[in-house]
Amino acid sequence: MADISSAGTGIGPIQTSYMAMVQRKRLYSGLTLLIFILLMVVGFNTAASRNGGSFWGGLPNFFDYPSEVVAEVVEKAAALPGHFVTYFPALIETINIAAVSTLVGTVFGIVLSLLGTRGLARYPRLIPLFRRITDVMRAVPEIVIALVLIFVLGGGPVPAMLAIAFHTAGAMGKLFSEVNENVDLKPVEGLRSVGATWSQQMMLGVVPQVAPNWLSYALLRFEVNIRASAILGFVGAGGIGYELKNAISWGQGRFDVAGAIFIMLFVTIVLVDQLSSHYRDLLTHGRQAKD
Amino acid sequence: MAMADMTSHTGSKQAMERLFQRKRLVTFGAFAAIALYFVYIFFAFDVAGLMQRASADNARALMADTVSYKVHVTRDNRSGAVSSAIEGHRKGRYPEGTSPDWVETAGDITTIDLGDGHVVTYGPETITYDIPGYGLVSATPTRQGIVQDFPAGDLPDWINASKNRVAISTDAGRLTVTRNRTEVFRYFPGWEIFWFTLDSPYHGMGPVELGGHALSGEAAEIFDDFWNNPAWLHSQVFWALFETILMAFLGTCGAALVALPLAFLAARNFTPLLMIRFAARRLFDFVRGVDALIWTIILTRAFGLGPLTGALAILITDTGSFGKLFSEALENVDKKQIEGIASTGAKPLQRYRFGVLPQVVPVLLSQVLYFLESNTRSATIIGAITGGGIGLLLTQAIITQADWEKVTYYIVLIVIMVIVMDWLSGWLRRRLITGDDGGH
Known part of the structure; x- marks a missing residue:
């Protein structure tokens, strides 16, 4: 009896303090949620008030344009293969921009990441410098460089390629250096002990360990870069985006061209997406079937 | 015994060598393929032609404008009135009767000292430019055209003369004479009217x-x-930055809110019905495949230009990405916790709340915050198309091709904005998700 009562007095304070803690926690999460909702609502209203057309006014018209395009594409279905042939070179250009910029960006990203990883860096004192360079390169949106380069170099695929490669190098530099940090340093030490140069240590000691991860990130990047190169075409850098911009400005009666380009872009993106996720699966999980 | 060992050794040695050879072949083959691809690209992108088309003048103007400001000294050739203005801007104009100290007016004659012995004189009729090491150039604008007089010999390539226009660019400045206007630019380092x-x-x-x-x-x-x-319109620039961040915030958080319930439908362990799962997944793939660019075009038709359209474009595209990522996170949920909650007699909703959400929220939050940073960059680009935020200001400044110092300013602001958002999202990730090691 005495035991039980003493146990009761023992649990009582614990229970009340636990309940108080739970309530405090609930209050905090409730407040966070409230602030978040408030921010969303206020932000939405601000954005809506600065918009050309209103949200609720535009909502019923959301499907107008797509349905017009679809209707016209269906109506002129016979012309579609012709459009595909006409705009195929532009699509190839967009894919080429993405591929070259991924290759170039990845190479620079590898160099930056190796120079910026503790334990691997060629000049350990300069690690912060190379990291800041990576951060800044990553922070520059492609459009900034693309527009400036279009002014200097004239329109075409090269400005877009350079712009995307610049950003890719920064983004890859960061991702790769995260991969590099998990590298086993023993092979590097072994190579160093037999007198290998820094580039030999990296090529033979580090690259074999990280290559699958690097490749997997590069594949993901390729997919991202296809979207980027399409969008840069829209602001004047050539490729399918540029053709799309011209096609949609023709307006009613010529929607079949825009529709054809929509289809090509969609198919390309989905295809690359599926292919890259398939190969990334292979690279990270090996050759066993998944799902 | 020893014999057998030997043969098996040589056998495995041969196999090794074959493997090495094959690997070497594959590696070099890959490099050769990439090299070939670059050769093809060199011709496909017309790199040789690009070198010719590249405009060194544009590059020089860009560099010069970026680090300096210019003062225009303008003469109206009809009335003879002379005025000076920084960047030719209305608000940068020197008040009536005053001028920079290197411009002197005495009666009808204005003497502009460009430094290093370069002197431009606006006379009552004739404009002269004394160029050290070349000679005196004079130009008289008349109604029929410009009467020009150059030192003997061929014109150097920094002088561009035609019947109605004379343009001279030297290191000290630039003189342009047309029938109606005469203008001298002198460059100075810095951005003079940036603050006031x-x-x-x-x-x-x-x-x-x-x-x-x-x-x-x-x-x-x-x-x-x-x-x-x-x-410089600082308040407008600040608003534009805010608008860009707002687009990214609304798009990212909105997408997460829409994607979360849909992700449950696409996760194997929560939706046993194959049909629904399949439909949800294909929806994500479709939305992602259509891509922000196409969504932007469609949305612009419905909602007009502005930040809301940009936010919605990000929202729709990212709903697909989040749906995919979230459903993968949900499929990796540990069943034991849910069973434990269920064993206490919890209803389904309580099982989700206490069994599932605590497991996935850190993963989801980390992904959302990661996207927030990358969407700040996307919002800059989408803003250039939908006409909202700093992206619009940037494209406008580049299209006018006059205010490169503004372009530089916007670029610096954009980079700072993205770095701040990157830092903020990293900080929030660490604060909200204890024990999270990066996520990405």
Whole structure:
């Protein structure tokens, strides 16, 4: 009896303090949620008030344009293969921009990441410098460089390629250096002990360990870069985006061209997406079937 | 016994060598393929032609404008009136009767000293430019055209002369004479009217002096003059930055809110019905495949230009990405916790709340925050198309091709904005998700 009562007095304070803690926690999460909702609502209203057309006014018209395009594409279905042939070179250009910029960006990203990883860096004192360079390169949106380069170099695929490669190098530099940090340093030490140069240590000691991860990130990047190169075409850098911009400005009666380009872009993106996720699966999980 | 060992050794040695050879072949083959691809690209992108088309003049103008400002000294050739203005801007104009100290007016004659012996003189009729090491150039604008006189010999390539226009660019400055207008540009380092325009009383004050004025109760006026600077429009630029971040925030958080319930439908362990799962997944793939660019075009038709359209474009595209990522996270949920909650008699909703959400929320939050940073960059680009935020200002400044210092300014602001958002999202990730090691 005495035991039980003493146990009761023992649990009582614990229970009340636990309940108080739970309530405090609930209050905090409730407040966070409230602030978040408030921010969303206020932000939405601000954005809506600065918009050309209103949200609720535009909502019923959301499907107008797509349905017009679809209707016209269906109506002129016979012309579609012709459009595909006409705009195929532009699509190839967009894919080429993405591929070259991924290759170039990845190479620079590898160099930056190796120079910026503790334990691997060629000049350990300069690690912060190379990291800041990576951060800044990553922070520059492609459009900034693309527009400036279009002014200097004239329109075409090269400005877009350079712009995307610049950003890719920064983004890859960061991702790769995260991969590099998990590298086993023993092979590097072994190579160093037999007198290998820094580039030999990296090529033979580090690259074999990280290559699958690097490749997997590069594949993901390729997919991202296809979207980027399409969008840069829209602001004047050539490729399918540029053709799309011209096609949609023709307006009613010529929607079949825009529709054809929509289809090509969609198919390309989905295809690359599926292919890259398939190969990334292979690279990270090996050759066993998944799902 | 020894024999057998030997043969098996040589056998495995041969196998090894074959493997090595194959690997070597594959590696070199890959490099050769990439090299070939670059050769193809060299011709496909017409790199050789690009070198010719590249405009060194544009590059020079860009570099010069970026680090300097120019003062225009303009003469109206009809009335003979001369005025000076920084960047030719209305608010950068020197008040009537005053001019920079290197411009002297005596009666009808204005003498402009460009430094290093370069002197331009606006006479009553004739404009002369004394160029050291070349000679005296004179040009007289008349109604029929410009009567020109150059030193003997061929014209150098920095002089561009035709019947109605003479343009001379030297290191000291630039002189342009047309029938109606004569204009001299002189370049100076820095951005003179960045803080205050010439009509502001605070123009030309040092930080110490400004601090003194601010302490004596003029802080509000000083800020007002800076904030509403009519040449640089600081308040509008700030709003544009805010708009871009707003687009990214609304798009990312909105997408997460929409994607979360849909992700449950696409996760194997929560939706046993194959049909629904399949439909949800294909929806994500479709939305992602259509891509922000196409969504932007469609949305612009429905909602007009502006930040909301950009936010919605990000929202729709990212709903697909989040749906995919979230459903993968949900499929990796540990069943034991849910069973434990269920064993206490919890209803389904409580099982989700206490069994599932605590497991996935850190993963989801980390992904959302990661996207927030990358969407700030996307919002800059989408803003250039939908006409919202700093992306619009940037494209406008580049299209006018005159205000490269503004382009530089916007680029610096954009980079700072993205770095701040990156830092903020990293900080929030660490604060909200203890024990999270990066996520990405």
